[in-house]
Amino acid sequence: MDTMLEMIFKTGMGRRFRLTLDSPKPDLTPAEVEAAMNLIIEKNLFAADGGVTEIDSAQIITTQTETIVFE
Numbered sequence: 001m002d003t004m005l006e007m008i009f010k011t012g013m014g015r016r017f018r019l020t021l022d023s024p025k026p027d028l029t030p031a032e033v034e035a036a037m038n039l040i041i042e043k044n045l046f047a048a049d050g051g052v053t054e055i056d057s058a059q060i061i062t063t064q065t066e067t068i069v070f071e
Contacts, residue, residue, distance in 0.1 A: 001062050001063065001064045002022070002023070002062070002063050002064075002065065003022075003023060003024060003060055003061065003062050003063075004020050004021065004022055004023075004024070004060070004061045004063075005020070005021045005024035005028065005033070005058065005059075005060055005061075006018060006019070006020045006058065006059050006060075006061055007019045007020075007021075007033065007036070007037050007040075007055075007058045008056040008057045008058065009037065009040070009041065009048075009052040009053070009054065009055060009056055010052075010053055010054045010055075010056045011048045011049055011050040011051060011052055011053060012049075012050025012051045012053045013049045013050030014050075015048075015049065015050070016056055017046065017048040017052050019040070019046070020061075024060065028060075030058075033058045034055065034058075037055045037058065038055070040052060041053065041054065041055070
């Protein structure tokens with residue numbers, strides 16, 4: 001199974017900005033995610049319309065991929 005950390009921010013234009021990172025560490029805490037998101041906001045790392053201004057939400061997404069084999 002594959003996992004991703006999805007962090008969603010609000011922008012100054014009233015939109016949402018989504019950042020997805022592959023394979024987060026398994027023992028990642030909510031406090032660590034919040035600290036990282038606040039740092040991203042503070043450093044203004046992304047050129048989103050209106051800037052990334054606040055935390056909206058975050059989640060861990062787990063997916064399972066099954067390859068289809070054609071015979």
